[in-house]
Amino acid sequence: MGEALRVALAGLGTVGGGVIRLLDTNGELIARRAGRPIEVVAVSARDRSKDRGFDLNRFDWVDDPAELARHAGADVVVELVGGSDGPALALARETFKAGKSLVTANKAMIAHHGLELAKAAEAANLALKFEAAVAGGVPVIKGLREGAAANEIGRVYGILNGTCNFILSKMEAEGRDFADILAEAQRLGYAEADPSFDIDGVDAAHKLSILASLAFGTQPAFGEVGITGIRHVIAADIAEAAALGYRVRLLGIADSAPGGGLFQRVHPHLVPVSHPLAHVTGSTNAVVAEGNFVGRLLFQGAGAGDGPTASAVVADLIDIARGEFGPPYAMPADA
Ligand SMILES: NC(=O)c1ccc[n+]([C@@H]2O[C@H](COP(=O)([O-])OP(=O)(O)OC[C@H]3O[C@@H](n4cnc5c(N)ncnc54)[C@H](OP(=O)(O)O)[C@@H]3O)[C@@H](O)[C@H]2O)c1
Structure with a gap:
């Protein structure tokens, strides 16, 4: 020893x-x-x-x-x-x-x-x-830095904020509106007294900018992430999405653009029910990375605690x- x-x-x-x-x-x-x-x-x-x-x-x-x-x-x-x-x-x-x-x-x-x-x-x-x-x-940094190091990554995206996912999946299960569920999440300790960093997408954007640098070898560029949070999602949006075969999730997405640019954005997203991220509920986090040899990787687990x-x-x-x-x-x- x-x-x-x-x-x-x-x-x-x-x-x-x-x-x-x-x-x-x-x-x-x-x-x-x-x-x-x-x-x-x-x-x-x-x-x-x-x-x-x-x-x-x-x-x-x-x-x-x-x-x-x-x-x-x-x-x-x-x-x-x-x-x-x-x-x-x-x-x-x-x-x-x-x-x-x-x-x-x-x-x-x-x-x-x-x-x-x-x-x-x-x-x-x-x-x-x-x-x-x-x-x-969830060992997603290790996964990208080491496990997927031999791959060119085309896209990395995921559910990066447990508070938002808790709120959205509970709105979906119970048909209740945002403010109501946020208050419950605060009582249960899933949301901070000042929840703005989480619900306005800033925390997810911090994490996305880190993932994007690792995946694409670019300078971390938090200021370049387009950010929309979940404050304005209402129960009717979620019901309408469900009728069309989708669930609403706050996703951080980074993908390479044709011609060499990089798109980075965080916003509420329609996810088809056939996609694994549609089944990630509660405060769980999940990240998908797509490599040119390994294919689609899914990392999932407790994002906090x-x-x-x-x-x-x-x-x-x-x-x-x-x-x-x-x-x-x-x-x-x-x-
Ligand atoms: N909580 C999670 O689940 C989680 C998940 C992923 C990442 N993180 C990250 O982990 C870090 C810590 O989070 P946390 O949840 O453990 O925070 P926390 O419970 O608020 O603990 C922060 C600690 O830092 C100490 N502290 C604060 N200001 C200080 C100062 N000026 N000088 C000396 N000590 C100071 C506090 O001291 P006192 O105890 O004496 O007040 C406390 O012990 C953050 O960067 C957070 O983003 C947290």
């Missing part, structure tokens, strides 16, 4: 807490698979006194997340704070300056600053990994522990 990979973890909320619990539960199995143990040595969050259901005293506590990058006892940093800029971005930049690799679940930061961070990581021969940033626990998202974060840590990582976007960022 090799020496432990020592982790500095910023953010102890839903996902950060999930990572601690996962490593506590499956630590021995992970050590056998990775060839070395993975141990959290230092943590940061806002409130040190909050009860998180685990003992914080076994970790070094650091008030400022950016300070974690310089923690002498850590080999790698995990960023689970969130937000495209602010403390998350400061920590990511400091991590590469300090010569450490970074794992993040932060789609907003990767959609806005992924290229800059990938260049910094590559220049220092470090890892930048973000499996959890798209479709939570502490367990699934922690599963993706720790998978990235296992890759780093094994020394298995290449360019974050599947080809060198300068290309």
Whole structure:
């Protein structure tokens, strides 16, 4: 067994807490698979006194997340704070300056600053990994970067936001209107108190811009994604679609245009009932990628939640522990 990979973890909320619990539960199995143990040595969050259901005293506590990058006892940093800029971005930049690799679940930061961070990581021969940033626990980034790496991808598309899919599939099953189901989703914890990032399609567009870069080798271009959310979908739209043999899903779609362009858009879409995405209900995520040799691939599973998202974060840590990582976007960022 090799020496432990020592982790500095910023953010102890839903996902950060999930990572601690996962490593506590499956630590021995992970050590056998990775060839070395993975141990959290230092943590940061806002409130040190909050009860998180685990003992914080076994970790070094650091008030400022950016300070974690310089923690002498850590080999790698995990960023689970969130937000495209602010403390998350400061920590990511400091991590590469300090010569450490970074794992993040932060789609907003990767959609806005992924290229800059990938260049910094590559220049220092470090890892930048973000499996959890798209479709939570579903290994779609690994699928595109590795499994489908031999293919030219013609199109990548999917259900990238669990909140929207929960609302649309419940409107479909119960014939109720948007506002009514949104209020229920908020009561059940499937939608945030301010749900605009989800229901207006921004979160799906963050994820789509990441998938598109991986699939097409283009610069991440969140600002170029055409976005329409689901606020204006009414029960009658869904009934009319059903009468014509379709279901309504919020899809993110990226496909190559004739002549070399790339279309990226997020909008409510009519999906024929014969298509697998028409049968994805509730908060599940699903991504389809079409490769010129492999054909149609379908990745599906839990797009959020502490367990699934922690599963993706720790998978990235296992890759780093094994020394298995290449360019974050599947080809060198300068290309
Ligand atoms: N939740 C999911 O299912 C999911 C799925 C995929 C990806 N993600 C991504 O994962 C990341 C984390 O999400 P989450 O749901 O775990 O968020 P969360 O539950 O809100 O947790 C955020 C954590 O960051 C800490 N934090 C916030 N601002 C801070 C600051 N200025 N300085 C230090 N610590 C700060 C918070 O501290 P306190 O606990 O002390 O308040 C909390 O521990 C986000 O990028 C999100 O997009 C989440």
